[in-house]
Amino acid sequence: MKADLSRDTYRRHHHYARVLMQQGRVLLDADWNEQVAILLEQTRSLAADLIGPHGGPGDGFLVTCPDDLLCDLEIGRGRYYVDGVACELMPEVRCPPETDPAPVRYTTQPDFPFLKGEDDPAELQPGMRYLVYLDVWERHLNYLQADHIRELALGGPDTATRAKVVCQVKAALLGKEDDEDGDLGCDALLDTLVGTELRQPRCLRARARVEVPSDDPCLVPPTARYRGAENQLYRVEIHTPGTAGGAKSQATFKWSRDNGSVVFGIRSLQGAQVKLDSLGPDRARGLKEDDWVEIVDDFSELRAMPRPLLQVDAVDRVTATVTLAVPEGFSIPVFDEAATTHPLLRRWDQPSDAIPVQESKWIELENGVQVWFEQGGDYKVGDYWQIPARTAVADVLWPQETGPDDMPWPKALPPSGIRHRIAPLRRIELDEDGRVTCGEDCRCVFAPLCALAGENVVNPPQPPPEETLVPLGTIEFERETATPSEASIAVLQANSARLREAIAANQLSRVDLRSIAPEEGEEGVGIAQRRGELVRKAYVEAGVSVQAIPPLKISAAASGEPRVESDMVLNTPEAGSQGDVGVAVRVPVNDVPGVGDVSAERLMAAGIHDSLALSRLDEEALVQVLSTPGGRAFPHNRAVEILREARKLSGKP
Template identity: 45%
Template sequence: MKGDFSRDTFDPRNHYTRVLMQQGRVHLDADFNEQSAIAMHAQRLLARDLIGPEGGPRDNAGFAVITDPAAVKALGKKLVPGDFLIGAGRYYVNGAMCQNPAALLYSEQPGYPFDAATTTDILADLPGYTIYLDVWERHISAVEGPGLLEPALGGPDTATRAQLTWQVRVLPGGAADGGGGVADHFARAVPLLAARAEPPATNNDPCSVDPAARYRGLENQLYRVEIHAPGPAGGPGQGATFKWSRDNGSVTLPLAGSPAVDAASNTTTVTLATLGRDTDLGLVVGGWVELVDDNSTLRHVAAPLLRVHSIDRDEFAVVLEGQADPESGLDPRLHPYLRRWDHGGDAAAGGAVAVVESPAGQPLWQDLEDGVQVCFPVADGGSPASYRTGDYWLIPARTVTGDVEWPRDDGAAALNPQPLPPRGEEHAYAGLAGVGSGPAGAPGQVVTELRKFFAPLAV
């Protein structure tokens, strides 16, 4: 969740049942957000305990895979080779209720095509594949959901939303007689990160805070470290990369027109609706941004990182070094915007910072800023970790303590910080149908139902 939050305090290991507000006390965003997280966690655990990992109500199970042309035509749709219809209804995945209000074609889903290997043209020639449901939560700000703004207040930014998002996707080569392996297909060695704040060897800057402080920033920040390019760690110039933001990636600037890409000069020019609320929450020459919209977000792709070359503050025009994705930012209905990042990336390496894993017992700390450092230890068991685009960690930094908030062994500041898995983005998967060849000599393909169903408790 890339919101302007003070911190994220929910931890299921605390076993808290609710947040109790007290009179005459300061109200914090973290308290309200933790209350909703507690309630959602309990609700989804209950649903999972009762239903299991996945299942749909017998009388209204959704996400049926329909390939019969007559049935599709009766619903006002037309099939082309490789396409299929997704039935309306509800289906629960890992306790989360997914709703499809109306039948739609696979190719009509927002964000389609998801990748070059699963277009309808490719599926038409595949001998077999598994159709599955991918479920996750997406953060929606006022940039992506303008209806969140209250016109009576003159349009100031207020609260954001978490949206349960799903996609029906295809796993090429999947067997038609089983879907339980969908989640196993995405299993991986989960990456880890540790964070700390360390004092510099010398600090004689009179404008900084106490030189003995480990975190030397002048403001409280919520650092976000997010994986950009996926893959294993490979060191500088290869493998996974990361980017970071001191504001949890919450600084977004909507576009007011289509971007203009100049291949000859390798630049992209954009006109923005705003340059930010102030200089601290705006763009700076030399800083890094990415141009994204709803489609690129739904595709989970790492958008090209672009460096700010110049800013025309009268015309709200910004020239960026590098070429944006040619498909991003062209449709205003997809809410295109720039997201600001604060790392000092290398243009030769695509703008992001290389993930360098530490050998066991030999932490390799990488500097962010103002004493904040991160380390990527080897994954549990020593297996090479698989980093995914969107994996992220949050690091609250506080001026009053001169330190970052990060769990340490026995809570002692002198001991090593604990390596933690990413906070998200968490995906859950469920098999819907298997598609494969029928008996020898039989024409066409056979669709095997993989959904599970449950009946009402009271009948």
């Protein structure tokens, strides 16, 4: 992070849980940045432990190969996690919302810009095979790169900065010798192609040079080693990738005494003339002749393609214009005030061009600060180390270990960043015309926990569902008897069939019966009762649970009509039934502990198909259903156990 920091104090191996503020103390940026780092590391570690190295829901970062695209891919919108870091590819929220946002393509993805009108090494080539993967890292942004973070109410000053999660879909070329038969898994293949290089050791030691003691009281104390007049946070950053020996290419580095935070917004750049927003707040954080600068914009940072350093030839402090010493034949980018890639000049403080990396020797920066690159490093663009230097101790703050001759020796530390996290997405192959064929989908896709658990999840309380009343056909009887009329027998059969359909669809809540007495008085009510019980028995034989038919409603004779009326009360399968609060769980009766095959058949024959319907019964009703007709009674204690398990599964007390 190239912010104006005092130092970075977070170290994972300290296992700190939080930072505690104390009253009346000075507030430091390092303390609160460490608090954020502690919480972020805990959150990401938890996600990685639960999800694994990578995974996500739905179609997030799903790579597809449409027939109408040549040398290009489509990337699914959504979310994916890599080592616990959430990667998002979401459409911008608009009003009104977009119903069908345009798909994201490999060559137009937001965080991985391609060269326009030129050959780009990231382009897919016809006739080649690739492993498409996701590269995730954090990019630091200041107010020049994200203007919206400034508070205009305060005059728009430079306050806090931001760190953004960058998610880049890349393609690793597969040679003929790289898993030609497809035997390697995606993760192992990606580790072979990319991961090995990311794990190469590249370590650095730092110290302040030991000086010859002096007796002059006007000089710094004899024990002083750092001779700077100010506290500084030195930043050593790899500029050109490679190795120290140059087997690949000669690695170089640059350094800054202000953590690389001294930057100047570019308003226009034409040739060697750079018009800046300002020349800085003061001389210490300004520009002067002979300073070395780097032209930076979104493209160079997102593609990890730093431009060569240039020296300042002249500074016009009236017009805030800088003239750069551009070598003959050297090409630099052109920017105008309409540029959208946020160009800026970044000042580096070494007195020369980028410095070649030399291993196993001390290299002096300034004021006694020295660095040592460990043997065998493979250096990547953007690798950086931070070295706090403090005047109070005249030294740098760097951890020590026991070295040669049992003397203290600076520890060799890996870079503080940039940390890249990778995950495979898909294998692809291009034919000679550039048409892409998608192979194995390498993502780890998971459903939400509720979907994984399925019906065994007790959902949160919901309002009781609305019920639908469906009238059934009226059963008419011979006058003053309990014998249905000939026409009503067919109606009774049709009603039973409709009830069976509602039971099969898991919609039937209950059946309401109303019997009309043929005449007033006790005798008429008795006839109405017998008629209703006849219809009730027919419905039970059709599969309706006894408990689903409430007590009959006997209506007084109004005109002496000899009939029985009935209605189906329906609900949706997901909504439970009247009397249940919220959504109830439904488990098939044969999965309820204690219910055997024979018992399950008898329950289903009685219209009881799931644990919810079973849980509505009482012990006596269950014993009656499970007992052998005219024979052996079902044990009462087993019925109690079955009901207990059914109510537990259904989330009912």
